[in-house]
Amino acid sequence: MTFVSDSLITSVVKDEVGNLGTKILSVQLANSKTIRIANVYHRITNPTTSAELKKLSDLVGRSGLILGDFNAHSSLWDDLANHSDSHGSLVQDWVESQGLIVLNDGNPTHYNLCHGTWSALDLAIVTPDLAQDCEWAVSDDSWG
Numbered sequence: 001m002t003f004v005s006d007s008l009i010t011s012v013v014k015d016e017v018g019n020l021g022t023k024i025l026s027v028q029l030a031n032s033k034t035i036r037i038a039n040v041y042h043r044i045t046n047p048t049t050s051a052e053l054k055k056l057s058d059l060v061g062r063s064g065l066i067l068g069d070f071n072a073h074s075s076l077w078d079d080l081a082n083h084s085d086s087h088g089s090l091v092q093d094w095v096e097s098q099g100l101i102v103l104n105d106g107n108p109t110h111y112n113l114c115h116g117t118w119s120a121l122d123l124a125i126v127t128p129d130l131a132q133d134c135e136w137a138v139s140d141d142s143w144g
Helices: 050-060 086-098
Strands: 009-017 020-028 034-042 064-069 110-112 117-119 122-126
Touching: 009 050, 020 050, 034 050, 050 064, 050 086
Parallel strands: 034 064
Antiparallel strands: 009 020, 020 034, 064 122, 110 117
8 A cells, every 4th residue: 555645646557567466656746756656565375477577667667666565585685584585586686687776774574473583574675766865664563
């Protein structure tokens, strides 16, 4: 879910990209710059391909944010990960090949009640032009 001020002009660019649950919005900022914001939910049961991730970055374009639950483990964004799983490696390769920047600082974003473990499954990825204007933090409120 993306909340955007009703004073900004928005439009839906795309609802789905292959097996990725996505919603991509185009948002015209107050300074007339337009960015795209993509919300992503990767279902563990639906494999994602490098072509789908490439399509996602193509749709976001040169100026955008890609945010969501990627269900991917990698030490690139998770200080507690002792290995990358196959989806984590796929996402990491995509980020690097597209010149994107992961804002996550290694802190966990998810607590697994069944296993009693923390991990970083929720990612904030940006295009280089927006990176210096972005801040990333995990809220202390678990909304639960």
